[in-house]
Amino acid sequence: MTLRSLLVLALVATACAGPDGARGASDTPLPRALRPIPPDLAAAEAAWRAAPEDLDALIWYARRTAYAGDFEGAVELYTQGLAHTADQPELLRHRGHRYLSLGRYQEARDDLLRAARIIEGQPDRVELDGAPNPYGIPRGTLHTNIWYHLGLACHLLERDEEAARAFAQCLALAANDDFRVAAAYWRALALYHLDRTDEARALALVYTGRPLELLESDDYGLLLELLAGTGTRALGALDAAATPQASATLAYGMAMWLRFQGRDEEARARLASLIAFEPSNAFGRLAAEVELARMGESR
Secondary structure (H helix, E strand, C coil): CCHHHHHHHHHHHHHCCCCCCCCCCCCCCCCHHHCCCCCCHHHHHHHHHHCCCCHHHHHHHHHHHHHCCCHHHHHHHHHHHHHHCCCCHHHHHHHHHHHHHCCCHHHHHHHHHHHHHHHCCCCCCECCCCCCCCCCCCCCEHHHHHHHHHHHHHHHCCCHHHHHHHHHHHHHHCCCHHHHHHHHHHHHHHHHHCCCHHHHHHHHHHCCCCCCCCCCCHHHHHHHHHHHCCCCHHHHHHHHCCCHHHHHHHHHHHHHHHHHCCCHHHHHHHHHHHCCCCCCCCHHHHHHHHHHHHCCCCC
């Protein structure tokens, strides 16, 4: 599907709601992908308290809680939901994500692996974003997010074969370049850790040899260029990074590029510099701590 088609779909979704995001005159519930998103934590909490049995209300309350920095609070809310619906894959997917934020990687893997087993054979569905990209078009789905975060959990646990398989599954399911380049990047790192550097570079080259339609994963596209040896734009992008998360992503990726080249002392210095800064929950920073440990440094 082209970018123009996606934009049309987004406009259709917007048109289905009233000017304030309400449903309008009909009492027919909107499809889940078109339901309005609570704009902030207060609105999300109010919606949940008004309908505590509503799964979406609980998930958005927990998501907004996590966006506010309260990862423990978000985990508690997801756990509360799982007490009533133990095999709800969305609750497991989101709790697994926030276990990653808290550095509880084994618990994250357990949740996400369980979610992956539950969704087997089920249809996929779009996941709305709490912090939308500039186009307002969600790129992730329940299935791709489960496999992507499972891959991250395995990466952070140094379970490299599992990480490579999880990111391969995410790649197979991805319907857009944003998720393809993100999954390809992390899979390339897993292949590097498995001493399959030539395969890692070949994978990176797949996504640098053609035009990409990226709405939110430009940093991963630049890092794949770096790993493939086809471009060095990532080196200049770090200084212009718009968010701390982007900065952590690029800094970690540049350190791993140095490792690909056998320049471990330079990589170690970059990794040590990265972990000295917030945010502590950025995946690049978490991975930097693990990478230093792999290199013989204490965490």
